Amino acid sequence: QKEVEQNSGPLSVPEGAIASLNCTYSDRVSQSFFWYRQYSGKSPELIMSIYSNGDKEDGRFTAQLNKASQYVSLLIRDSQPSDSATYLCAVGSISSGSARQLTFGSGTQLTVLP
Amino acid sequence: NAGVTQTPKFRILKIGQSMTLQCTQDMNHNYMYWYRQDPGMGLKLIYYSVGAGITDKGEVPNGYNVSRSTTEDFPLRLELAAPSQTSVYFCASSVTGGDQPQHFGDGTRLSIL
Numbered sequence: 746q747k748e749v750e751q752n753s754g755p756l757s758v759p760e761g762a763i764a765s766l767n768c769t770y771s772d773r774v775s776q777s778f779f780w781y782r783q784y785s786g787k788s789p790e791l792i793m794s795i796y797s798n799g800d801k802e803d804g805r806f807t808a809q810l811n812k813a814s815q816y817v818s819l820l821i822r823d824s825q826p827s828d829s830a831t832y833l834c835a836v837g838s839i840s841s842g843s844a845r846q847l848t849f850g851s852g853t854q855l856t857v858l859p
Numbered sequence: 860n861a862g863v864t865q866t867p868k869f870r871i872l873k874i875g876q877s878m879t880l881q882c883t884q885d886m887n888h889n890y891m892y893w894y895r896q897d898p899g900m901g902l903k904l905i906y907y908s909v910g911a912g913i914t915d916k917g918e919v920p921n922g923y924n925v926s927r928s929t930t931e932d933f934p935l936r937l938e939l940a941a942p943s944q945t946s947v948y949f950c951a952s953s954v955t956g957g958d959q960p961q962h963f964g965d966g967t968r969l970s971i972l
């Protein structure tokens with residue numbers, strides 16, 4: 746059974762600091778990795794995709810992937826109170842059958858303190 | 860650019876009633892999904908579909924049914940509603956499964972009393 750693990754938090758950081766969110770996964774053949782942001786009472790919103798080892802930057806967000814160690818992380822630089830949300834890690838595979846879907850972690854709740 | 864549209868946004872049902880949650884997407888995505896999210900918890904996959912006429916069970920399918928007669932629509936049917944089905948239901952779609960991100964609707968908040 747595929748598993749995606751995240752620390753549930755809550756993770757609190759002061760405004761302007763770097764927030765670091767981590768995710769580990771169990772399926773070695775996983776090939777696609779996504780970070781979603783979910784505000785309270787809202788639906789998940791895609792913020793980052795990463796497919797290759799290394800770093801991928803988009804504005805204040807950086808996704809880091811290490812397939813050998815089976816972890817993916819999300820860094821948020823210059824954190825703002827508006828970044829306060831739950832962050833979901835999702836892992837996918839292009840294997841056939843029921844494996845062709847994403848497995849979601851349970852999310853890490855981030856609070857950015859003004 | 861509507862994306863994934865879910866109706867209704869809120870609904871209260873009595874125990875034993877039935878209802879259909881509607882989901883439609885205008886992105887011509889092949890894959891569609893239904894999830895439930897209980898308070899403070901992650902997403903649990905109920906059913907998914909890889910194309911019109913093809914559906915399959917996810918992690919928590921009991922008490923639900925789906926159909927996929929067109930590429931655009933993927934309704935979720937609750938038969939004999941139970942308090943345990945009180946949750947927020949999200950519909951999502953993706954171009955293909957596993958290697959592409961899923962795009963979510965705004966959700967349906969359902970209470971069974």
